[in-house]
Amino acid sequence: MKFVSQNHKLSWTILVLVFLSSTSFSSAGIRKNIQTKVFLSPKIELSPGSVSNKIYHDVDFPRGHISLKSFNAELVDESGKSVPLHQTYLHHWVVVRYHQPMNATSNSENGIVFVRNSGFCQDNVFGQYYGLGSETRGTKTYIPDAYGIEVGNPEEIPKGYEEKWLINVHAIDTRGVEDRMGCTECKCDLYNVTENLSPNYKGGLQCCPDNGKCRLMKGFLGSKQNLYLKYTVMWMNWEEFMVPAKIYIFDVTDTLKISDKSIGMSLKHDCKIEYEVEPCSTSHLNDSDCVDVKRTSFPMQTGGYVIYGVGHQHAGAVGLTLYGQDGRAICTSIPKYGKGKGAGNEKGYVVGMSTCYPKPGSIKIFDGETLTLEANHSSSIRHSGVMGFFYFLVAEKLPHHHV
Structure with missing residues (x-):
């Protein structure tokens, strides 16, 4: 056994402590530096049966130059009260990052360059940074320390442009x-x-566009309402010790074409966003089998x-x-699924999706690894406009500190 002097041991201990103090972080320290702010979207004007x-x-x-830590949203009325899904259904909200020339007006689309996530779909399909639907109130979005979504890096913004966001x-x-769930x-x-529309297209986004109208019960009269998307953002200034998290969105409707070109493998995605679930055979006596x-x-x-x-799905x-x-x-x-009437617990609606927070380092996807997404949906009745991403x-x- 080799002899090691006490002085050498002490020097080594000090060196290790200095290294750890300079490279590790404190979750409590990080959270002390987190900023939180609540914002409101522009006014959303609706009347019974209408679509915005x-x-x-x-x-x-x-x-x-910041690290995004969470983004939560919900629909509220003019008094700030949460609006239940059985009154106004929040089909979806998405948050998109883009760059635009500095001299462009605020509502102009001139010169917009979208900055999409790292995901797979073609063009700007599912290119958002955040996005949920009816489940928004009951779904966690907080990103574990010391990870964050890095945005606003001046080195990534073209000269003469500025970074903006749309919702x-x-x-x-x-x-x-007439049919609340049919409308949703x-x-x-x-x-x-x-x-x-194609005769085979029974329902989906093409049938509930902006200013669309879902059929009302005969004789129903109702007042107009003004709503807002209330969104709460948590963030902190970007620091060197932070680890950037890349966003990926995997759509179960994606059909992939793989071509082997001389420059390497080429992947062509075709995300269709939504699909139709056909009703199961009448021979199924138990709906749970469908x-x-x-x-x-x-x-x-x-x-x-x-x-x-986290996944995104609709009722059923x-x-x-x-x-x-x-x-x-x-x-x-x-x-x-909700079990009551109040906002966040509406019976029959998806009011939350469970999330996964793996122990750091416990789940690794390898370069080139083939992933499979499986979506399960009730087929006891027909469902239209179904999503599974x-x-x-x-x-x-x-x-x-995990290395």
């Missing part, structure tokens, strides 16, 4: 409608759709450590699971 699906450019949002809010006023699924036979299973698979070119995951959903190539479950997200955050490295 507008895009609001250059909305209020934290500025500077798309899709809300359906279901007061007095955007079933075409309930809406005043005039454009030519489950539609939809899957899609493709390789993830650049992997990393999964730090957060059973759950989503993301699998690795070896069949391991990376994350399962299960819908929570998975939002997950990946870090290419771990914080220093």
